[in-house]
Amino acid sequence: MRAFRHYYFTINLVNTCFSAITALITGRYIWFPILFCTIGIIAGVLFFNNFCRSQYYSYYNLGYTKQRLILTTFALNLVPGFLILLIITLFS
């Protein structure tokens, strides 16, 4: 679990930056939670594939396939993504 946490935070660090910058540039804050749950994760995975690719071996040895890592990240991001979407909708 601790290993997955490391993967999850690395992916979402890139994801959060990507989603926030895109939302700021477009000026439409509603895009932040939508990107955070979709394309932002893909950006994070692409970053990981390019700059931390060899680290996947750690996860493989611990029983995590790449597919499981990515799908779990998508699933876990739905909760904060939905909450942020709700907050933005309520206050805008």
Next chain:
Amino acid sequence: MQILSATNITKSFGKRKVLSAFDIECRTGEILGIFGRNGSGKSTLLKILFGIEHSESLQLTLNGNPVRVKDVIPNSVIAYLPQDTFLPKTLKVRDIIPMYFENGEQQDRLFYQPEIHRIANTRAGSLSPGELRYFELLLVGHLSHPFLMLDEPFSMIEPLHKELIKNYLNELKASKGIIITDHYYRDVLSISDRNILLKDGKAITIESENELADNGYLPSK
């Protein structure tokens, strides 16, 4: 005793057939050495068995029961030490160990291995190549998988660490089956129970250093 058996492994890169209906078997309690010239398919073979490289054909069994290659990782059948270093460079050794082992007793077993206490506060990116390789080997070796595949574990390792690794692998084989491939053939021969040479996509059984020379892996004497 557990038996991992892979039959009919076939792999081509374009028109070049690297592994040609090749069979391999490993049992717990033994170290199997695999030799081969560069490009002979050693690393490819290990990646195929680990399930991260596609092959044209492969039947994998564990104790006679068929195993789908895509289940090797989720079912923790084989642990794998790849050629490339794979630890996060920014994390310290003492933070990486709990990532691999959540149980305190397992963590202690690793912390008390020779040399680990000395490097515990060093970041993985600051370790010497030899120290890093040694630490990575200990990490994958301590996992509970019944089989362990090592791709060039002696690469960049200083002589003192080599002896530590050999002793460790000899202890480890009591509970695991180990497949090892490395160009440091004398180190492999000194610990292996069986050896094969990959040549032209086929496996040739090797008994001695002389046979490595006879089959074109080493220069003729």
